[in-house]
Amino acid sequence: MGRFLRKWVHARVLTVVLALLGIQLGSLIAPAYACGCGAMIPGARQQVGVDREESVVRWDGRQEQIVMSLTVGGDADKAAWIMPVPHRASVKLGDPELFTQLRTATAPVHRDRYHFWPQDGDWPLVTGDDSGASFPGAGAPQGVGVVGRQKLGPFDVARLTATDPAALNDWLGSHGFVMPPRLQDALQPYVDQHWEYVAVRLAPDRAGAPLAGTLDPLHLTFASGRPVYPMRLSRLARTPQSLGLYVLAAHRMRTSSAIGGERPRVTYAGRVDTNWGPLSALAKGAPYLTAIGQEFPRPSSISGDHELRRASSDTPFEQVVYDDHLRTVAGIPAWLLTVVGTLAVLVTAVAVFALRRSRRPEPAHTGVR
Template identity: 35%
Template sequence: MATLVTMLLAALLVLVPGAARACACGAFVSAEDAEVQVQREVAAISWDGQTERIVLSLSALSNSGEAALLVPTPAPAQVALAEEGLFEALEEVIAPEVEVSYYWWPRSDEGDGSPTSGSDVAVLEQVDLGPVEASVLSASDPDELARWLAEHEYVMDDALAAAVAPYVSEGWYYVAVRMTADQSLSGQLPPLDITFDSSSVVYPMRMSAAATTPQHVRTYLFADQRMTRADASAQSTTVNLRYAGSPEPAAVTNGTLSELLEAGPYLTVVDQSFYAPGAQVVSDFVFERSSNGGDHREVVVEERLLLIAGLPAGPLALGAGLVVLVVGALGLVWWRRRSAGPAPQRAPNCATETPAPVET
């Protein structure tokens, strides 16, 4: 990690209705009778050797107008709203190369803070960001953290409390992002920009062990070379390489992405899925330099029906071939007849027959 210039990772999580409130970066807490469903989560993380930056974008549904996202961090964090468009720009960068394969025959399917709490939970800072309110918390006891959340009308169930406990024992801090709305949360929530001091790049994943449904995570890593997962959870699932290369800075128009490319010009993108999070997620994500070199870009083969003058090439070629065959056969017959010439005529018999003798 000491040789890492900077790195970025983004986690993509899609949960079906009824899923647990745990997500890749932390967990949602809300009123006891409220339901929160995380539909999509994307997080981008960069590190300059001292400061870690997380740009987090969420899409969630809830039957309550209020919810809080709890994100553990190893040091107190600063929170702001992030620039829009980063993740769309990232998707453009890693878009697979398209190769076209043609087929000839139609198919059937076409058509500043000081503590404000006297308990074991301290509110280090509160930031009003308009549609969201962010609180930076410290906690020395997981039960006290759960009690504090309950006093503020948020409930952390037993599974989440158990997942938080290791962070508490290690002295981590928490960003509680309270999203308020006049109606139930729906759609994309404002992207958050979270920064904190860190001696290494760690993406908090251990709270995902409380999830009861599969989690699919995509990580984007910006560094000076190709990167790979180096944590215990990487051994419990398949890590699939999606992209490895140096994007062209001149082709990037998003300001945040340009900053990340300036710090770490090499991008590595990997996907991983956890179908039994409680058993598979045993650590946070950690990355190191990969011993495997070489660029990689996915190739998508796009199949298209080959057309000639707007018509399917297969039937058209078959029809043309039949026409040529018939015409050729007729021409062969005609040529043979022409080459043979007119039929020979039988010559008349000029021999004189001797008349039979006449009897007298």
């Protein structure tokens, strides 16, 4: 009976492990139609995922610029990226050095902090080591207008208007891409607001090779009386999403709401002090840099786009990472010297007390016979 029970338990555990593994693999190979700003559509029976996305929004009160860098992976040898924009956009290639400068400018400040008693990782509390082709020139179906076409490096860019998501779907289909029904529904609010779209065909440098790695940044510019970062399409994502957004403006900025995610957090705020490179050029007229991070545990709860507002003050902020060090004296932990010294004093005191007690003369005994 005991042997049967153990076999049954082992079989159940194996079943659960295999089920969990299947779920994880399914999440890895499922087509990722949503990314932080726009939607990625692979070819038929192919998968493509956005492993990492970095974006910067620059707004000077009249014009908005969005620079995006995508790192993609999967088995797709082609994909289309669709991004809604409130007004007609111009598109050009961005400079990858921009994001290197932004990461450097907003990196946490490291400061040393010393502690007396040992913490995890200090002796004796060591727990272990930390160890292609382009869009054809066919005419667009009714309801879709092609207002611009251009070739930018590995990208074929088309700027579109659409009065009906189904028309946009038909246009994509005529170019070899299938828009899932959920994406078609998600685009309806943009159609209702008369937004336009930037459609980008992505193709690897070598024909037939899968899309992989960090793509060249795309730089979009359009008129905007208020800064907005399109996020609505991210509600189609099947896994939790993270937003990392840089904002360049005249003042410190904030999001107007959480739009269904966790509370947005400012990870950096301050004026740009560099006078070289693409960051300096982009910051002219919008010198204040705000870095915002946010988590979306349930993307389906995303309720709209991020509207950006001026913060109540331009108070600078930077993250501080403390590097903890155990206080030492001549390479020896101070706590150990203190403990050993205290024990030595106590042992010495006890020894002195015992020695004095042993040398004390015994009192004379008197008795009455």
